[in-house]
Amino acid sequence: MPKLNECARDIKKGEMKNFPITKDFLKMVKYDGDISVPNIEELSVDYKPTTSFIGGEIEGLRLMKLFCEDKQKVRNFEKPMTNPTDISATTTTKVSAYLKFGCLSILRFYHELNAILKGSKHTEPPTSLIG
Numbered sequence: 001m002p003k004l005n006e007c008a009r010d011i012k013k014g015e016m017k018n019f020p021i022t023k024d025f026l027k028m029v030k031y032d033g034d035i036s037v038p039n040i041e042e043l044s045v046d047y048k049p050t051t052s053f054i055g056g057e058i059e060g061l062r063l064m065k066l067f068c069e070d071k072q073k074v075r076n077f078e079k080p081m082t083n084p085t086d087i088s089a090t091t092t093t094k095v096s097a098y099l100k101f102g103c104l105s106i107l108r109f110y111h112e113l114n115a116i117l118k119g120s121k122h123t124e125p126p127t128s129l130i131g
Helices: 021-029 057-069 071-076 096-100 106-117
Strands: none
Touching: 057 071, 057 096, 057 106, 071 106
16 A cells, blocks of 8 residues: 555645645544555444445345246246335345346346246246346
8 A cells, every 4th residue: 555655746736745744633543654545444433324235246146046046936027017116025136236236247147037937938028037
């Protein structure tokens, strides 16, 4: 990580080269020579999540597998019959946010669905999961 004294600016560009920092200020901010961005614990912030939503690839894969376990549900899934904003509902796949933010591969989800739907009766596009 860069050190504070390595952050001098170019005077010719109108930037400050040496700026006064008091020892009291360095003690107050608990400066130890590292100027990387602190994590939430280092900031001593009481962080309380405002939602029960858990992000990331592991959670996205878990939800995809959980949804795909019920093969009949996958085969009978119809988009207009769902509420896409209700993450607690049993009528949705619950993976939309994971797909949108790239936590879950669209191609992987497609192949999982295709393996379930292949050779069996299921809803047709545009209301099916692959439609």
